[in-house]
Every structure is written in structure tokens, then in C-alpha cells.
Amino acid sequence: MDLNKPMNEGKSQLIGRVALPALSIMALAGALSACGGGSNNLADPTVSPSTGIVACTDTTKCITTQFIVDSPVAGLNYTCGTYNNITDATGTVSCENNSNITFFLQSTDAKHKVTLGTYNLKRGVATLIRITPNDLVPPSTLAIGTITAGAVNITQLLETLRSPNYSYNPSEPTSRLVLDSTVKDAMNALTKDIAATDMSNGTFIDTFQPILTQLGRTLISKDDATARLNQGLQALQAGSYYTSPALILSGLLGGADVATQATGIATNDKALLGLYNVIDRSGFLIGQGAEWNGDTSPKDSTGTATPYNLLTNGSGFTRLSLSNSSVNAPSFLNPVNNFVNSNYVWQPEAVTLNANGFWQPQTNTLLGTATFTNGRLIGGTYIVGNNTLWQNVTQPSPAATAPVNEIATWKQGNNSNPSYYNGTMTLTKSRSVDSFLDPVVFKTASNVGPGNKAIFPLYATLTFHYTNTTNCTAGCVLGTQGIVILANGNIITDMKQDCSPADPTTLLSPSADPTKPTQQKRIGLIGAAFQGVSNINNLYISPLIMLSGHEFDQLDSNGVVTGTLDGIQVGTLSTIISQVNSVKVNVAGISSRNINISDNTNVTTTDSQTGVVTVVSTGEQSVLPAAYTNFYDSWNSLKSTQAATDTAITARSKGTVTMALTQCYAQPIGK
Secondary structure, three states: OOOOOOOOOOHHHHHHHHHHHHOOOOOOOOOHHHOOOOOOOOOOOOOOHHHOOEOOOOOOOEEEEEEEOOOEEEOOEEEEOOEEEEOOOOOEEEEEOOOEEEEEEEOOOOOOEEEEEEEEOOOOOOOEEEEOHHHHOOOOOOOOOOOOHHHHHHHHHHHHOOOHHHOOOOOOOOOOEEOOHHHHHHHHHOOOOEOHHHHHHOOHHHHHHHHHHHHOOOOOOHHHHHHHHHHHHHHHHOEEEEEOOHHHHHOHHHHHHOOOEEEEOOOOEEEEEEEEEEEOOOOEEEEEEEEEEEEOOOOOOOOOOOOHHHHHOOOOOEEEEEOOOOOOOEOOEOOOOOEEOOOOEEEEEOEEEOOOOOEEEOOOOOOOOEEEEOOEEEOOOEEOOOHHHHHHHHOOOOOOOOOHHHOOEEEEOOOOOOOOEEEEOOEEEEEEOOOOOOOOOOOEOOOOOOOOEOOEOEEEEEEEEEOOOOOOOHHHEEEEEEEEEOOOOEEEEOOOOOOOOOOOOOOEEOOOOOOOOEEOOEEEEEEEEEEOOOOOOOEEEEEEEEOOOHHHEEEOOOOOEEEEOOOEEEOOOOEOOOEOOOEEEEOOOHHHOOOEEEEOOOEEEEOOOOOOEEEEEOHHHOOOEOEEEEHHHHHHOOOOOOOHHHHHHHHHOEEEEEEEEOOOOOOOEOO
């Protein structure tokens, strides 16, 4: 599929081939599977027959949409064209493409309503479109990276009307925002409609205050509303992102035209990047990167000088590390307008293969930092590097051109020139996450009830095994890593596998020597929590894990690397050379200390004529082992000449991962 072609050429193929892999778990009729939505322990809201519900059910016309504040909103009225309905238990909406969808709250007697705002719905490349108050009342220009007063007002009202049975928890994403019949009944006392302009300018409270008084509620503060909406916006950005040099070879998305590359000031001198990121639920950034640069004039088998030659020559790559990489490295995206922040900077770091066949850090290269400017995440799916891609993703009028600040660019200097390389970036969001983790599965001390056993925080140990057994010893085990799945849905390390809790800000854990606490690292998040469909007793979570940094190296007494887990990815759905598959963890047997991690990949077929994708079997049904891919080792396999050490690296570039509870783990008790 070539995104550089007009969108009307095979749009259904685009949805099947590109967008669906980015959305892969299993529910909301297949759309929220992308975010990892699953089970639904909340009954769909019901409304009075007087509302005259007409649902959009034609799958060829209807688009799945979700309304989110801090979490999905259930029980919110909406209209779009001839359709009139309410958001279901998962906050989802179904409307026709290119329709205007209006969200509102309507009284039970249907005499009066509070209109929140209207949004123009376009399919684009995403299979699930997620809407927030920020979309209903956007800034006057996209460059404004702060939440509008109108969006705060909408959030204030909805959060205040939230059912007390589903109260807000600032530290855990385990409660939906439910608008129940109590609120709709009280709204029968409204004396007139409240328009969207009243919500935007804040005058809505004059008319709605008697309803709040009747309900015995006080409008939450603007600061609290802003914090809750920010939580939802961060959840929408959470997930995995990548730009892969393999796009040049595969032709996916247009091949070389969309790869993140740059042209140097010397003839035929190019730089090519592979960048991989995970943003966790708190907005913190994890990253792995590699760069190939040099003369591309040696021609490939077709007689063409192409940047792909850089991947196959014997020089290998320079490792890239996020220059702000730390315990709390912030996201590279503004959560409000989705523009790339100026903190997205990568520092080159030279590495070489040592005698053990592992990557050994060397002195820094002559290259300076790779600094990214401009660019915006569009439709929750792509940051694009040229106008044609921008048009295909946004579907504007035919004559429209991309604003300069929405085309992603980067530059990199060396010792002689601060702008030696100049290029563009296309970054794909390979996996989104669910803003809500179902408490039926994601059981924490604050949601299981006093005295009951919870599951999270969960301390576990991952063991990584070679797939290719030719060059391995000691049971083909690459290494082990202690992890903690926190109650907030993020995943950090448990370096000593001793279950010592980490400070939530510094990520320091106490140790036997109080002067030398253990530094933990952010390594991922839980993308979904869902009950099984074929067997509801199965309770699944789906993690995204990225191990990045020399903290994951094993060193001998001389500082020589003798083993490493640095570069490993699990469950990100990113494409390195092949795709990193989704995985699932069954936590149903925790009370018996049983836990199992396995593959979570849907098996699909695609109609060659229509491009329609059919699911043959779901990821839930997969019994294949969970797999890992090592980012750095995989790229090394592309070198055209492979020495013995290269062969050993290729053997460990892929493998399986197993999971066991850490011996010291004990189930938390409900408060």
C-alpha cells in the first residue's frame, strides 16, 4: 500500500494493512481492540423511549468513535445526521463518515438538554476515532498547546455529574465516567436548553445550578477538571511509536519517501534512522534508536544508489539514546495539540562488538545530536514527513497543503557543520492503549474492597530464551529481568527481584545499604485489561515492554559486557524487520501463584479484491509462546557480510519470553 497515492486508490487496503495492526487486542466490535478494550462489566445505559433512538449499524458507512474525558464516558447523548443514541458502557459511538456528531445531556422527559459541542467525523486512517472535550472546543489555532476554557467547562460538568458508584481515582485508570439515570431524572427540572456557547463561555452554570443543588453536588474546580482531562489526553498518546528503515525495502507507506532520513552536504551522503518509543500512562518516554550514515553510491542489485545500502554494508550502525533519557523523561508530544516538542533529541553513542559478541560502548562519535523540529501526531496514528502523506492522513480539500509546522523535520551536525544532515521524519503509532483498565481484571487495593485480595502492584520475573538453539548454552536463556506492574498501569523494573517498592517520583527502592538505594527504570505499560470471550474466567492484561539502556547489560569485573537485555521489545506491535507481536498475560490464577504469558495475535485473511480483513481466530485463542525481538541485534542481521559474531547475534535477535511471579510477591489487600 502506497500512501503517496491518492487515498481513493485502495482505501480499504490501507485500513486493513496499516491501521488494524496498530489496533490489535479484541473488543468494542473489533475497534477498541486497538486500544486494548475488552470485557464490559457495566450494563449499557438505558434511556426513555421518548428519545427515539436510531442506531447506525451499517458497517460499510458507520465509524466507531469513543468519547473520553479522563476515561470513557457512558450514558452521554449524541446525534449525527439521522442517528440519535447514547454512548454505551465503553463510551463508544457509531456514526456515518463525514457526519457532524453533537454530544449533549438530555433530561429523561426529553424536554431540555445541555449541548456540549459538535465534531466533524472523518474516517482518515484510524479504525477508532477518540474525541475529548478538547476536540469540541479546540484552541483558536493548533499552535496553542493549552486546554481551552470551554473544554475545562465541559470537563467540570461531566466530572461533577459522574455516578458516585464509579468515582474518579487520580492514581489508577480503573473507573469509567458514568452518567446515570439519577442525573437525567434531575434534569427534568431544567427550565430551558443550555447551548454549546453557554458551555464554552461558562454561563451554563446559571441555568444548571438548581440541578446541582437538587443532586447535592458542587462543581469541581477548574484545576481539578484540567488535571483530569490531561490524564485522558496523556492516555490517548500512550503507546508505541516507530520509524523503521525497513520501510525502504518493503515499500510500505511509500518506501524511501517516508523513511526518517536526511541528506548531507556531501554528494550521496545520507543518514537513516530507526527510532522506537514507548510513552507510558504518565506521559514518560522510553526509547531505542539507531543511525546509519555515509556514502550511498555503492549501488544495490537494481543499479540504484539508495539509503538502504547503508543497512547492508559492513559498517553497521551508531546507537542513539534519548538525550533527556532519565527516570522521568517527558513525552516528546504536547498532550493538547500533539505537536512534537523540542525535547525530542537523540544522542549518538558508538558501540562495537566485543570478543563475547555483545555490544560494548565506545567513545562518542563525531556526529552531534539529532534534533527534531516541527511535526504533529495526526489522527492519533502518524507524524508525517511530506505533504502527500499529510493529505492522505487528513483528507482535506484537494488543494490544501500541509502547514509547515505539521511536516516533521530534523537535523544533525558534526564537528565541522551544525547542520550537516537535514531531513524529514515519518513516525507511526503502532499501538494505542485503552484509557480504562477494567477493575474486574485489573484488581488493585483501592478497587477490590476492604479485606479482599488484589493483584496489582504485581512483582514478576521475565525470562528470555533463544529461539535459535544453535549458539546458546545454559538452557538457551538470554537473561532474566524483574518487573513491577504498578497499580497505575505502568511497568517499571525490580532490578534486584526483591519486591522493594519504588518511590513514585524518583523510582528509588530501598536496599540493605540505606545510602545506596536501587534505581529502577520505566520499561512500559499495560495496554489493556480484558476478560476472555470464549472463557470469561480468563483475566488478561496486555503489556508493552521496552528495555533500553546499559542498565540491562551484564558486566564482568573489568566492565566488559558479557550479556545484555538492552534493546528488547515485547508487545509493541512495532515493525523492526518483522513485527513485534502483541502478547497477553492471564492473571486469573494469581491466588494459586499461576501466571502465564502468551501470544495475542489475531489470525486474519485479506480479500485481494476488496481489501476487507476477516479475523479467522482472535489473539485470545492463540496458544503460541510470547515472543521478544531485540532491536539492535535484529538490525545487525541485515549486514551483507556476516562474521561468526554476527551469526551469534542474529541467533539471539528473536526468542520467547516466559513469566513467573517473583518469590517475594504477595497479593495486596484491599483498603
